[in-house]
Amino acid sequence: MVDRAHKPSAISASSTGPQPQVDISADNSKVTAKLPTGDSVEVLLYGATVISWKSSGQENLWLSQKAVLDGSKAVRGGIPIVFPVFGPPPQNHATSSLPQHGFARSTRWEYLGKSTSESGALSRGGDDSVKLDFGLSQSQLSPESRKAWPYDFSLVYSVTLGKDGLQTMLNVRNEGRESFEFQMLLHSYFAVKVAYRGRWAAADGVEQNISRVSISGLAGTSYIDKVLDATEHSSSSPTLSITGETDRVYKSLKQDTTSILQDDKPHLDVVRDNLTDTVVWNPWKEKAKAMGDFAPDEGYKNMVCVEVGSVDGWQKLEGGDTFEGGQLVKSHI
Numbered sequence: 001m002v003d004r005a006h007k008p009s010a011i012s013a014s015s016t017g018p019q020p021q022v023d024i025s026a027d028n029s030k031v032t033a034k035l036p037t038g039d040s041v042e043v044l045l046y047g048a049t050v051i052s053w054k055s056s057g058q059e060n061l062w063l064s065q066k067a068v069l070d071g072s073k074a075v076r077g078g079i080p081i082v083f084p085v086f087g088p089p090p091q092n093h094a095t096s097s098l099p100q101h102g103f104a105r106s107t108r109w110e111y112l113g114k115s116t117s118e119s120g121a122l123s124r125g126g127d128d129s130v131k132l133d134f135g136l137s138q139s140q141l142s143p144e145s146r147k148a149w150p151y152d153f154s155l156v157y158s159v160t161l162g163k164d165g166l167q168t169m170l171n172v173r174n175e176g177r178e179s180f181e182f183q184m185l186l187h188s189y190f191a192v193k194v195a196y197r198g199r200w201a202a203a204d205g206v207e208q209n210i211s212r213v214s215i216s217g218l219a220g221t222s223y224i225d226k227v228l229d230a231t232e233h234s235s236s237s238p239t240l241s242i243t244g245e246t247d248r249v250y251k252s253l254k255q256d257t258t259s260i261l262q263d264d265k266p267h268l269d270v271v272r273d274n275l276t277d278t279v280v281w282n283p284w285k286e287k288a289k290a291m292g293d294f295a296p297d298e299g300y301k302n303m304v305c306v307e308v309g310s311v312d313g314w315q316k317l318e319g320g321d322t323f324e325g326g327q328l329v330k331s332h333i
């Protein structure tokens with residue numbers, strides 16, 4: 001059990017009108033929350049991976065049809081949590097024995113509880129929100145992970161579904177005396193669909209064209225292009241079109257919001273909170289095909305990863321200190 005100062009506590013709900021619903025699946029693998037508006041979020045305890053977020057009846061996250069959800073492999077899609085290292089760990093660093101992207105996405109977390117709030121105008125169903133908290137600490141790690149990264153830490157991940165959108169915040173605490181360094185990132189796979197006859201076409205539907213998707217808000221000092229041998233470039237344009245394999249780490253971004261545009265219209269806004277970096281990733285045709293858990297093959301046309309994080313250098317936490325960072329995602333659908 002993760003110990004912390006602000007444990008979630010149920011705020012008493014008024015007796016009138018519908019209220020947010022929270023359900024734990026019978027096999028204890030997944031927590032689902034639904035607002036009276038119909039908006040919903042599903043979180044797998046494995047990795048505390050958000051695997052679905054629906055608003056206005058539309059799915060905002062992309063989940064591979066071959067995503068492994070039984071806890072034997074990190075989920076291909078949704079929002080896997082990257083901690084305590086991003087990408088392949090560097091040699092000669094305390095994380096060097098960990099797998100790519102660390103252990104948080106491939107360890108079962110504990111569901112700590114929910115808190116709900118409503119405006120009082122429940123019948124309108126518009127102002128409700130529900131927060132789900134998940135915890136992971138050193139004692140829950142596999143012996144291999146504990147050995148590879150022997151620090152006394154605790155993570156609390158808060159997933160809040162409200163009228164503004166979906167907020168996901170990661171709180172990292174050093175429970176020990178020795179300082180440690182970490183990176184963290186919320187590896188969000190967003191669903192992109194292209195307008196078709198005035199409606200949003202289904203993910204595998206008639207028209208698929210990632211080339212009509214662009215990302216704005218990327219003005220920063222520089223970015224690392226992993227497709228070009230991890231060379232550093234200065235970002236000349238604040239907008240990026242996805243027209244081929246894309247794997248860029250934007251560092252020290254100036255503005256808080258990175259938006260996904262479809263046909264130049266805002267689709268999703270990703271607002272960073274206390275995080276300066278953003279990774280934009282699309283594997284494109286060949287790499288998508290090469291991934292055993294990526295399906296359908298053409299799925300790369302319906303997704304883009306916009307991943308907020310702290311991955312440029314390391315965050316250092318002294319014993320007893322905490323760090324919190326995350327995102328608020330707003331859908332324009």
Ligand SMILES: O=P(O)(O)OC[C@H]1O[C@@H](O)[C@H](O)[C@@H](O)[C@@H]1O
Binds near residue numbers: 101
């Ligand atoms: O296959 P994984 O481990 O889930 O990683 C997927 C991608 O994650 C991205 O964040 C990285 O920038 C990519 O380089 C990487 O390929």
